[in-house]
Amino acid sequence: MFHEQKERLMIGRLTGTLAHFRTDSIIIDVGGVGYLVHVSHTARNHLYAAHLNDPQARHTLFIETYVREDQFTLFGFLTEEEQTLFGLLTTVQGVGNKMALNLLGQMPPAQLAHAILAQDKASLQRAQGVGARLAERLCSELKNKIMHLEGIMHASPTTPTEPPAPPSKRTIKKAPTPSPIAPSIADDTIAALTQLGYDRSRAYEAAHKAMRNHEGAELSVEHLVKEALRLL
Incomplete structure:
Protein backbone atom coordinates (compact mmCIF):
# COMPACT_ATOMS: atom_id res chain seq x y z
CA MET A 1 0.00 0.00 0.00
CA PHE A 2 1.38 3.36 -0.98
CA HIS A 3 1.26 6.26 1.43
CA GLU A 4 1.21 9.84 0.31
CA GLN A 5 4.71 11.28 0.27
CA LYS A 6 4.86 14.89 1.37
CA GLU A 7 7.95 15.58 -0.66
CA ARG A 8 8.48 19.09 -1.90
CA LEU A 9 10.10 19.16 -5.32
CA MET A 10 11.44 22.03 -7.39
CA ILE A 11 8.15 23.88 -7.93
CA GLY A 12 7.67 26.33 -5.06
CA ARG A 13 5.90 29.16 -6.84
CA LEU A 14 4.17 29.80 -10.16
CA THR A 15 3.48 33.16 -11.80
CA GLY A 16 1.38 33.44 -14.93
CA THR A 17 -2.03 34.14 -16.42
CA LEU A 18 -5.18 32.21 -15.54
CA ALA A 19 -6.24 30.01 -18.44
CA HIS A 20 -9.08 27.84 -17.12
CA PHE A 21 -11.21 27.30 -14.02
CA ARG A 22 -12.63 24.05 -12.66
CA THR A 23 -14.63 23.30 -9.51
CA ASP A 24 -11.61 22.75 -7.27
CA SER A 25 -8.68 23.69 -9.48
CA ILE A 26 -7.36 26.20 -11.98
CA ILE A 27 -4.94 26.09 -14.89
CA ILE A 28 -2.25 28.74 -14.77
CA ASP A 29 -0.30 29.45 -17.96
CA VAL A 30 3.40 29.96 -17.30
CA GLY A 31 5.44 30.60 -20.42
CA GLY A 32 3.04 28.64 -22.61
CA VAL A 33 2.82 25.66 -20.23
CA GLY A 34 -0.47 25.11 -18.42
CA TYR A 35 -0.16 23.84 -14.85
CA LEU A 36 -3.19 22.25 -13.20
CA VAL A 37 -3.24 23.53 -9.62
CA HIS A 38 -5.70 22.48 -6.91
CA VAL A 39 -6.91 25.41 -4.81
CA SER A 40 -9.44 26.07 -2.07
CA HIS A 41 -12.93 27.27 -2.95
CA THR A 42 -12.10 30.68 -1.47
CA ALA A 43 -8.90 31.01 -3.51
CA ARG A 44 -10.67 29.90 -6.69
CA ASN A 45 -13.38 32.53 -6.27
CA HIS A 46 -10.79 35.20 -5.55
CA LEU A 47 -8.82 34.31 -8.68
CA TYR A 48 -11.94 34.06 -10.82
CA ALA A 49 -13.07 37.54 -9.79
CA ALA A 50 -9.60 38.91 -10.54
CA HIS A 51 -9.61 37.16 -13.93
CA LEU A 52 -12.96 38.70 -14.86
CA ASN A 53 -11.57 42.11 -13.99
CA ASP A 54 -8.40 41.63 -16.07
CA PRO A 55 -8.02 38.38 -18.08
CA GLN A 56 -4.39 39.18 -18.95
CA ALA A 57 -3.24 39.90 -15.41
CA ARG A 58 -0.45 37.76 -13.99
CA HIS A 59 -0.96 36.03 -10.67
CA THR A 60 1.41 34.32 -8.25
CA LEU A 61 0.58 31.10 -6.45
CA PHE A 62 2.70 29.54 -3.72
CA ILE A 63 2.94 25.83 -4.49
CA GLU A 64 3.09 22.59 -2.54
CA THR A 65 4.05 19.64 -4.75
CA TYR A 66 3.06 16.10 -3.81
CA VAL A 67 3.95 12.78 -5.40
CA ARG A 68 1.88 9.63 -4.93
CA GLU A 69 2.70 6.60 -7.03
CA ASP A 70 2.72 8.04 -10.56
CA GLN A 71 0.66 11.14 -9.74
CA PHE A 72 2.23 14.58 -9.63
CA THR A 73 -0.15 16.98 -7.86
CA LEU A 74 0.17 20.72 -7.28
CA PHE A 75 -1.65 22.66 -4.56
CA GLY A 76 -1.71 26.43 -4.83
CA PHE A 77 -2.14 29.23 -2.29
CA LEU A 78 -2.56 32.98 -2.49
CA THR A 79 -0.31 33.66 0.50
CA HIS A 154 -1.97 39.47 13.24
CA ALA A 155 -4.44 39.37 10.35
CA SER A 156 -8.08 40.24 10.84
CA PRO A 157 -10.20 37.05 10.69
CA THR A 158 -12.61 38.69 8.24
CA THR A 159 -10.03 40.32 5.97
CA PRO A 160 -10.11 38.80 2.44
CA THR A 161 -6.95 37.03 1.38
CA GLU A 162 -4.83 39.19 -0.91
CA PRO A 163 -1.70 37.89 -2.67
CA PRO A 164 1.41 39.78 -1.46
CA ALA A 165 4.58 40.51 -3.33
CA PRO A 166 6.66 37.30 -3.25
CA PRO A 167 9.40 37.45 -0.57
CA SER A 168 12.85 36.07 -1.22
CA LYS A 169 12.58 33.47 1.54
CA ARG A 170 9.70 31.73 3.21
CA THR A 171 9.85 32.34 6.96
CA ILE A 172 7.60 31.65 9.90
CA LYS A 173 7.79 34.38 12.51
CA LYS A 174 6.94 33.91 16.14
CA ALA A 175 4.16 35.96 17.62
CA PRO A 176 4.77 38.20 20.63
CA THR A 177 4.33 36.80 24.13
CA PRO A 178 0.64 36.68 25.08
CA SER A 179 -0.81 39.00 27.73
CA PRO A 180 -0.09 37.88 31.31
CA ILE A 181 -3.78 38.10 32.30
CA ALA A 182 -4.82 34.83 33.95
CA PRO A 183 -6.19 32.22 31.50
CA SER A 184 -9.20 31.67 33.77
CA ILE A 185 -10.21 35.33 33.38
CA ALA A 186 -9.86 35.07 29.61
CA ASP A 187 -11.94 31.89 29.55
CA ASP A 188 -14.64 33.46 31.74
CA THR A 189 -14.71 36.52 29.48
CA ILE A 190 -15.14 34.36 26.37
CA ALA A 191 -17.87 32.35 28.11
CA ALA A 192 -19.71 35.55 29.04
CA LEU A 193 -19.55 36.83 25.46
CA THR A 194 -20.85 33.56 24.03
CA GLN A 195 -23.75 33.70 26.49
CA LEU A 196 -24.56 37.10 25.00
CA GLY A 197 -24.94 35.45 21.61
CA TYR A 198 -21.50 35.91 20.01
CA ASP A 199 -19.84 32.87 18.43
CA ARG A 200 -16.68 31.56 20.07
CA SER A 201 -14.34 32.76 17.32
CA ARG A 202 -15.49 36.38 17.57
CA ALA A 203 -15.59 36.20 21.36
CA TYR A 204 -12.05 34.82 21.48
CA GLU A 205 -10.71 37.50 19.14
CA ALA A 206 -12.38 40.36 21.03
CA ALA A 207 -11.38 39.07 24.47
CA HIS A 208 -7.73 38.64 23.55
CA LYS A 209 -7.58 41.98 21.76
CA ALA A 210 -8.98 43.64 24.88
CA MET A 211 -6.32 41.82 26.92
CA ARG A 212 -3.54 43.06 24.62
CA ASN A 213 -4.88 46.62 24.81
CA HIS A 214 -4.58 46.50 28.61
CA GLU A 215 -1.45 44.41 28.95
CA GLY A 216 -0.04 44.62 32.46
CA ALA A 217 -3.26 45.91 34.01
CA GLU A 218 -5.25 43.95 36.58
CA LEU A 219 -8.70 43.66 35.02
CA SER A 220 -11.74 41.78 36.21
CA VAL A 221 -13.95 39.66 33.98
CA GLU A 222 -16.55 42.42 34.08
CA HIS A 223 -14.08 45.02 32.82
CA LEU A 224 -12.76 42.72 30.11
CA VAL A 225 -16.28 41.94 28.92
CA LYS A 226 -17.03 45.66 28.65
CA GLU A 227 -13.81 46.28 26.72
CA ALA A 228 -14.45 43.32 24.44
CA LEU A 229 -18.00 44.47 23.71
CA ARG A 230 -16.61 47.78 22.47
CA LEU A 231 -14.60 45.84 19.91
CA LEU A 232 -17.48 43.71 18.65
Whole structure:
Protein backbone atom coordinates (compact mmCIF):
# COMPACT_ATOMS: atom_id res chain seq x y z
CA MET A 1 0.00 0.00 0.00
CA PHE A 2 1.38 3.36 -0.98
CA HIS A 3 1.26 6.26 1.43
CA GLU A 4 1.21 9.84 0.31
CA GLN A 5 4.71 11.28 0.27
CA LYS A 6 4.86 14.89 1.37
CA GLU A 7 7.95 15.58 -0.66
CA ARG A 8 8.48 19.09 -1.90
CA LEU A 9 10.10 19.16 -5.32
CA MET A 10 11.44 22.03 -7.39
CA ILE A 11 8.15 23.88 -7.93
CA GLY A 12 7.67 26.33 -5.06
CA ARG A 13 5.90 29.16 -6.84
CA LEU A 14 4.17 29.80 -10.16
CA THR A 15 3.48 33.16 -11.80
CA GLY A 16 1.38 33.44 -14.93
CA THR A 17 -2.03 34.14 -16.42
CA LEU A 18 -5.18 32.21 -15.54
CA ALA A 19 -6.24 30.01 -18.44
CA HIS A 20 -9.08 27.84 -17.12
CA PHE A 21 -11.21 27.30 -14.02
CA ARG A 22 -12.63 24.05 -12.66
CA THR A 23 -14.63 23.30 -9.51
CA ASP A 24 -11.61 22.75 -7.27
CA SER A 25 -8.68 23.69 -9.48
CA ILE A 26 -7.36 26.20 -11.98
CA ILE A 27 -4.94 26.09 -14.89
CA ILE A 28 -2.25 28.74 -14.77
CA ASP A 29 -0.30 29.45 -17.96
CA VAL A 30 3.40 29.96 -17.30
CA GLY A 31 5.44 30.60 -20.42
CA GLY A 32 3.04 28.64 -22.61
CA VAL A 33 2.82 25.66 -20.23
CA GLY A 34 -0.47 25.11 -18.42
CA TYR A 35 -0.16 23.84 -14.85
CA LEU A 36 -3.19 22.25 -13.20
CA VAL A 37 -3.24 23.53 -9.62
CA HIS A 38 -5.70 22.48 -6.91
CA VAL A 39 -6.91 25.41 -4.81
CA SER A 40 -9.44 26.07 -2.07
CA HIS A 41 -12.93 27.27 -2.95
CA THR A 42 -12.10 30.68 -1.47
CA ALA A 43 -8.90 31.01 -3.51
CA ARG A 44 -10.67 29.90 -6.69
CA ASN A 45 -13.38 32.53 -6.27
CA HIS A 46 -10.79 35.20 -5.55
CA LEU A 47 -8.82 34.31 -8.68
CA TYR A 48 -11.94 34.06 -10.82
CA ALA A 49 -13.07 37.54 -9.79
CA ALA A 50 -9.60 38.91 -10.54
CA HIS A 51 -9.61 37.16 -13.93
CA LEU A 52 -12.96 38.70 -14.86
CA ASN A 53 -11.57 42.11 -13.99
CA ASP A 54 -8.40 41.63 -16.07
CA PRO A 55 -8.02 38.38 -18.08
CA GLN A 56 -4.39 39.18 -18.95
CA ALA A 57 -3.24 39.90 -15.41
CA ARG A 58 -0.45 37.76 -13.99
CA HIS A 59 -0.96 36.03 -10.67
CA THR A 60 1.41 34.32 -8.25
CA LEU A 61 0.58 31.10 -6.45
CA PHE A 62 2.70 29.54 -3.72
CA ILE A 63 2.94 25.83 -4.49
CA GLU A 64 3.09 22.59 -2.54
CA THR A 65 4.05 19.64 -4.75
CA TYR A 66 3.06 16.10 -3.81
CA VAL A 67 3.95 12.78 -5.40
CA ARG A 68 1.88 9.63 -4.93
CA GLU A 69 2.70 6.60 -7.03
CA ASP A 70 2.72 8.04 -10.56
CA GLN A 71 0.66 11.14 -9.74
CA PHE A 72 2.23 14.58 -9.63
CA THR A 73 -0.15 16.98 -7.86
CA LEU A 74 0.17 20.72 -7.28
CA PHE A 75 -1.65 22.66 -4.56
CA GLY A 76 -1.71 26.43 -4.83
CA PHE A 77 -2.14 29.23 -2.29
CA LEU A 78 -2.56 32.98 -2.49
CA THR A 79 -0.31 33.66 0.50
CA GLU A 80 2.45 31.96 2.43
CA GLU A 81 0.22 32.06 5.51
CA GLU A 82 -2.41 30.00 3.70
CA GLN A 83 0.30 27.59 2.55
CA THR A 84 1.71 27.25 6.07
CA LEU A 85 -1.74 26.60 7.53
CA PHE A 86 -2.38 23.95 4.86
CA GLY A 87 0.80 22.18 5.94
CA LEU A 88 -0.22 22.28 9.59
CA LEU A 89 -3.71 20.98 8.85
CA THR A 90 -2.33 17.94 7.03
CA THR A 91 -0.28 16.95 10.09
CA VAL A 92 -3.52 16.07 11.90
CA GLN A 93 -4.64 12.45 11.58
CA GLY A 94 -7.64 12.25 9.27
CA VAL A 95 -6.84 15.46 7.40
CA GLY A 96 -5.62 14.85 3.87
CA ASN A 97 -4.98 17.40 1.16
CA LYS A 98 -8.62 17.53 0.06
CA MET A 99 -9.88 17.96 3.62
CA ALA A 100 -7.34 20.73 4.26
CA LEU A 101 -8.57 22.58 1.16
CA ASN A 102 -12.17 22.13 2.34
CA LEU A 103 -11.27 23.80 5.63
CA LEU A 104 -9.44 26.65 3.89
CA GLY A 105 -12.40 27.04 1.55
CA GLN A 106 -14.82 27.35 4.46
CA MET A 107 -13.21 30.51 5.88
CA PRO A 108 -10.13 32.72 5.33
CA PRO A 109 -6.85 31.52 6.93
CA ALA A 110 -6.96 34.06 9.77
CA GLN A 111 -10.55 33.18 10.62
CA LEU A 112 -9.74 29.46 10.53
CA ALA A 113 -6.76 30.00 12.83
CA HIS A 114 -8.89 31.98 15.27
CA ALA A 115 -11.57 29.27 15.21
CA ILE A 116 -8.97 26.67 16.20
CA LEU A 117 -7.56 28.86 18.97
CA ALA A 118 -11.06 29.60 20.26
CA GLN A 119 -11.91 25.88 20.22
CA ASP A 120 -14.83 26.84 17.96
CA LYS A 121 -15.63 23.30 16.85
CA ALA A 122 -19.01 24.30 15.40
CA SER A 123 -17.34 26.55 12.82
CA LEU A 124 -14.84 23.83 11.89
CA GLN A 125 -17.63 21.29 11.41
CA ARG A 126 -19.17 23.45 8.70
CA ALA A 127 -16.41 22.23 6.38
CA GLN A 128 -17.40 19.18 4.36
CA GLY A 129 -16.24 15.94 5.99
CA VAL A 130 -15.31 17.45 9.37
CA GLY A 131 -17.11 15.75 12.25
CA ALA A 132 -17.02 16.32 15.99
CA ARG A 133 -13.99 14.08 16.63
CA LEU A 134 -11.92 15.60 13.85
CA ALA A 135 -12.82 19.12 14.98
CA GLU A 136 -11.65 18.17 18.47
CA ARG A 137 -8.33 16.86 17.11
CA LEU A 138 -7.79 20.00 15.05
CA CYS A 139 -8.26 22.20 18.10
CA SER A 140 -6.16 20.12 20.49
CA GLU A 141 -3.26 19.38 18.13
CA LEU A 142 -2.90 22.73 16.37
CA LYS A 143 -3.70 25.31 19.04
CA ASN A 144 -0.14 25.75 20.31
CA LYS A 145 1.39 25.62 16.82
CA ILE A 146 -0.94 28.25 15.36
CA MET A 147 -0.44 30.57 18.34
CA HIS A 148 3.13 31.25 17.16
CA LEU A 149 2.33 32.11 13.53
CA GLU A 150 2.64 35.88 13.44
CA GLY A 151 1.47 36.36 9.86
CA ILE A 152 -1.80 34.58 10.52
CA MET A 153 -2.44 35.78 14.06
CA HIS A 154 -1.97 39.47 13.24
CA ALA A 155 -4.44 39.37 10.35
CA SER A 156 -8.08 40.24 10.84
CA PRO A 157 -10.20 37.05 10.69
CA THR A 158 -12.61 38.69 8.24
CA THR A 159 -10.03 40.32 5.97
CA PRO A 160 -10.11 38.80 2.44
CA THR A 161 -6.95 37.03 1.38
CA GLU A 162 -4.83 39.19 -0.91
CA PRO A 163 -1.70 37.89 -2.67
CA PRO A 164 1.41 39.78 -1.46
CA ALA A 165 4.58 40.51 -3.33
CA PRO A 166 6.66 37.30 -3.25
CA PRO A 167 9.40 37.45 -0.57
CA SER A 168 12.85 36.07 -1.22
CA LYS A 169 12.58 33.47 1.54
CA ARG A 170 9.70 31.73 3.21
CA THR A 171 9.85 32.34 6.96
CA ILE A 172 7.60 31.65 9.90
CA LYS A 173 7.79 34.38 12.51
CA LYS A 174 6.94 33.91 16.14
CA ALA A 175 4.16 35.96 17.62
CA PRO A 176 4.77 38.20 20.63
CA THR A 177 4.33 36.80 24.13
CA PRO A 178 0.64 36.68 25.08
CA SER A 179 -0.81 39.00 27.73
CA PRO A 180 -0.09 37.88 31.31
CA ILE A 181 -3.78 38.10 32.30
CA ALA A 182 -4.82 34.83 33.95
CA PRO A 183 -6.19 32.22 31.50
CA SER A 184 -9.20 31.67 33.77
CA ILE A 185 -10.21 35.33 33.38
CA ALA A 186 -9.86 35.07 29.61
CA ASP A 187 -11.94 31.89 29.55
CA ASP A 188 -14.64 33.46 31.74
CA THR A 189 -14.71 36.52 29.48
CA ILE A 190 -15.14 34.36 26.37
CA ALA A 191 -17.87 32.35 28.11
CA ALA A 192 -19.71 35.55 29.04
CA LEU A 193 -19.55 36.83 25.46
CA THR A 194 -20.85 33.56 24.03
CA GLN A 195 -23.75 33.70 26.49
CA LEU A 196 -24.56 37.10 25.00
CA GLY A 197 -24.94 35.45 21.61
CA TYR A 198 -21.50 35.91 20.01
CA ASP A 199 -19.84 32.87 18.43
CA ARG A 200 -16.68 31.56 20.07
CA SER A 201 -14.34 32.76 17.32
CA ARG A 202 -15.49 36.38 17.57
CA ALA A 203 -15.59 36.20 21.36
CA TYR A 204 -12.05 34.82 21.48
CA GLU A 205 -10.71 37.50 19.14
CA ALA A 206 -12.38 40.36 21.03
CA ALA A 207 -11.38 39.07 24.47
CA HIS A 208 -7.73 38.64 23.55
CA LYS A 209 -7.58 41.98 21.76
CA ALA A 210 -8.98 43.64 24.88
CA MET A 211 -6.32 41.82 26.92
CA ARG A 212 -3.54 43.06 24.62
CA ASN A 213 -4.88 46.62 24.81
CA HIS A 214 -4.58 46.50 28.61
CA GLU A 215 -1.45 44.41 28.95
CA GLY A 216 -0.04 44.62 32.46
CA ALA A 217 -3.26 45.91 34.01
CA GLU A 218 -5.25 43.95 36.58
CA LEU A 219 -8.70 43.66 35.02
CA SER A 220 -11.74 41.78 36.21
CA VAL A 221 -13.95 39.66 33.98
CA GLU A 222 -16.55 42.42 34.08
CA HIS A 223 -14.08 45.02 32.82
CA LEU A 224 -12.76 42.72 30.11
CA VAL A 225 -16.28 41.94 28.92
CA LYS A 226 -17.03 45.66 28.65
CA GLU A 227 -13.81 46.28 26.72
CA ALA A 228 -14.45 43.32 24.44
CA LEU A 229 -18.00 44.47 23.71
CA ARG A 230 -16.61 47.78 22.47
CA LEU A 231 -14.60 45.84 19.91
CA LEU A 232 -17.48 43.71 18.65
